[in-house]
Amino acid sequence: MVRLKPAQRRVIVDKVPDLANIGAGVFVFWQFVGQQPASWMLFVLGLLLWVGVTTVCVVIAGGKQ
Numbered sequence: 001m002v003r004l005k006p007a008q009r010r011v012i013v014d015k016v017p018d019l020a021n022i023g024a025g026v027f028v029f030w031q032f033v034g035q036q037p038a039s040w041m042l043f044v045l046g047l048l049l050w051v052g053v054t055t056v057c058v059v060i061a062g063g064k065q
Contacts, residue, residue, distance in 0.1 A: 004060070013061040020053035 004012070027046025031038045
């Protein structure tokens, strides 16, 4: 297990939600600007990616105080 210093934890907690938003945006919103019909599988995959990355961020933020 990786031991993070408080400063490292703050940076990760600040930046990881941005990664989750970009990942969800790629899978969810890209379908609506593309030429192909929307795919429910990609929509769900984008939402699951966002939930997963956000959950990891919350777990990291809740480390030992």
